Amino acid sequence: MSPTPLPADLVLSGGTVLTLDPAGSEGTAIAVRGGRIAYVGDDDGVLAHVGPDTRRIALDGRAVIPGINESHLHATWLGAIWPATIMDGLAGGSGFAQSTTLDSSEQRRAAILRAGDIAASLGITSYTEPGLGPGEDDGATGACGSDVLEQYRALAAEGLLRARVTVLMLFGELDGPSALGDFRRGMLELADTDLDSEWLRIGGIKVFADGIPPMRSAWIHGHYPDGSRGELLVEGADDVEREAAMRTMITIAHDLGYQVGVHATGDRSIDAVVDAVADLDRADLRHYIIHGDLVSRPALGRLAALGMGYNTQAGLAPATRGMLAATLGDEAAASAWPVAAALAAGIPVCLSSDAPVLSPDWRVGIAAAAELVGESLGDARETMLALLRAYTVNPAWQDRAETWKGTLAVGKAADLCVLARNPLEVAPAQLPGVDVDLTVAGGRVVFER
Ligand SMILES: [Zn+2]
Numbered sequence: 001m002s003p004t005p006l007p008a009d010l011v012l013s014g015g016t017v018l019t020l021d022p023a024g025s026e027g028t029a030i031a032v033r034g035g036r037i038a039y040v041g042d043d044d045g046v047l048a049h050v051g052p053d054t055r056r057i058a059l060d061g062r063a064v065i066p067g068i069n070e071s072h073l074h075a076t077w078l079g080a081i082w083p084a085t086i087m088d089g090l091a092g093g094s095g096f097a098q099s100t101t102l103d104s105s106e107q108r109r110a111a112i113l114r115a116g117d118i119a120a121s122l123g124i125t126s127y128t129e130p131g132l133g134p135g136e137d138d139g140a141t142g143a144c145g146s147d148v149l150e151q152y153r154a155l156a157a158e159g160l161l162r163a164r165v166t167v168l169m170l171f172g173e174l175d176g177p178s179a180l181g182d183f184r185r186g187m188l189e190l191a192d193t194d195l196d197s198e199w200l201r202i203g204g205i206k207v208f209a210d211g212i213p214p215m216r217s218a219w220i221h222g223h224y225p226d227g228s229r230g231e232l233l234v235e236g237a238d239d240v241e242r243e244a245a246m247r248t249m250i251t252i253a254h255d256l257g258y259q260v261g262v263h264a265t266g267d268r269s270i271d272a273v274v275d276a277v278a279d280l281d282r283a284d285l286r287h288y289i290i291h292g293d294l295v296s297r298p299a300l301g302r303l304a305a306l307g308m309g310y311n312t313q314a315g316l317a318p319a320t321r322g323m324l325a326a327t328l329g330d331e332a333a334a335s336a337w338p339v340a341a342a343l344a345a346g347i348p349v350c351l352s353s354d355a356p357v358l359s360p361d362w363r364v365g366i367a368a369a370a371e372l373v374g375e376s377l378g379d380a381r382e383t384m385l386a387l388l389r390a391y392t393v394n395p396a397w398q399d400r401a402e403t404w405k406g407t408l409a410v411g412k413a414a415d416l417c418v419l420a421r422n423p424l425e426v427a428p429a430q431l432p433g434v435d436v437d438l439t440v441a442g443g444r445v446v447f448e449r
Helices: 043-049 075-081 086-090 105-121 146-157 180-190 239-255 267-278 297-305 316-328 330-335 339-344 362-373 380-389 393-398 428-433
Strands: 010-018 026-033 036-041 055-058 063-066 068-070 124-132 164-170 200-208 259-264 288-291 309-312 416-419 436-441 444-448
Touching (some): 010 043, 010 416, 026 043, 063 068, 068 393, 075 105, 075 124, 105 124, 105 436, 105 444, 124 146, 124 200, 124 393, 124 416, 124 436, 146 200, 180 239, 239 259, 239 267, 267 288, 297 339, 309 339, 309 393, 316 330, 316 362, 362 380, 362 428
Parallel strands (some): 068 124, 124 164, 200 259, 259 288
Antiparallel strands (some): 010 026, 026 036, 063 416, 416 436, 436 444
C-alpha cells in the first residue's frame, strides 16, 4: 500500500480536468496542496487527499484547465482605463479614456490591483507586462514607467499579486523611438536588479522595431500607396544605421542572458530581427516577435529553426483587417496574422490581447483565432485544444517556465481556471459565452463567480 498523502488544501472533483499535456490526458478530479498540484486523476483516487480541513468543490460537470497566461498584457494601463479599450476608442466608442494618466504611485498601485481583479475574473493566473522602464517615466499613460516596477515589487513583497507577472524592461518609449545609448545605460543598471521569483520576474527586454501597418509605420519590403515604406524606430541616420543599432541592442541583451521580445509588424523589420538572432550563439533564450502582422512564410520557417517565438493578437484581424486592406491591399490583409501557418511551422505560438488595445478576454481571442485558422488545425475539438495551448502551454514556454507551469501535472503550480462547460465540447465561436467560475493562483482561490 502506498503511504497516505498529506491532506490537500483544495480538492475539485466530479468534472473534467484538461491537463493540456502533450498526450492530452484528462481526469475528473484534482487536488492542490501548498500551492502545487498534488493529484490529477479520477474521483476515487482523490479521496485519499481529502482531510478534515480540505476545501471540497463539486465541479458538477464543469471543466478545469490550466490558468490562463496572457502573454502580452499592459496590465497597469488596463487597470487604469478598463472597461475602455484603445480599439473601442479608435472605433469611436464611448468611455474612451485616452487622457487617463496615472500620476502617482498610489494610483499605479491601485491600477495594478484592479488589473489583478480583472485578470482573476477571467481565469488569468500569469501575464507579461510588456514594456516598463525609464523612457516612460514621463509617458502619456503613467502606466509604463520605472515606478510601475517598484509598485509591482512592493505588491509582490506584500503577497498581494493575484497573477504571476513577467516584466519586459523597456529602454525607450512605448510605441516610440529608442536610442542605443539609453539602451546600454539601462542594461547596465539592470545588472544590479535581482527580481526572479515565481510571482514577479524580469523576463527580458522589449524593443520596438517599428509601428503598425495601418499607420504606415511598419517597416516593409514593399511600399505604401504614397511610396513610403516605414522605418525602424531605433534611432539612426538611415536604414543601415538603424538596423545596425537594433542588432546591437538585441546582441547586448542576449549576451547578458536576457530574452528579447521585439515589437515588429512589418515583414522587413521582422526579417531584420530574425537576421540579428540568427547571428547569436544560443537558442535557449527564446527571443520572440511581438505582433508579427506581416510576417512572411519563409520568416516563419526561420523563426522555428532558430527556436524563436511568435506572439500575436488574433483579435486584431477582425478589428483592423479592413484598415490593413485599405493600406496594403487585399492580398496582404488576407495573409496577415498567419496563426495556422506559424503553428504548422512548429512555432509555439502565443496568443494574447495586448490589452487595453483589445479586451483582455482570452475567450474572445480564441473565438477570433478560430475564425482566422478555419479548419486548418483540424476539427473544432482539435482547434480548441491548439488554441487553449496558445494561452497556457506556449506562454509557459515563452516564460521559460514550462517545467513548473502551463499544464496540470503533479508538482506543477496550482494555477487553475474553472469553466462552466468543457471547452472541448463547445464550438470556438461559442466560447465567449462560457463563464469563468473559479480562478486559483498558486493554490489560492482568487476569484469565485
Ligand atoms: Zn503592446
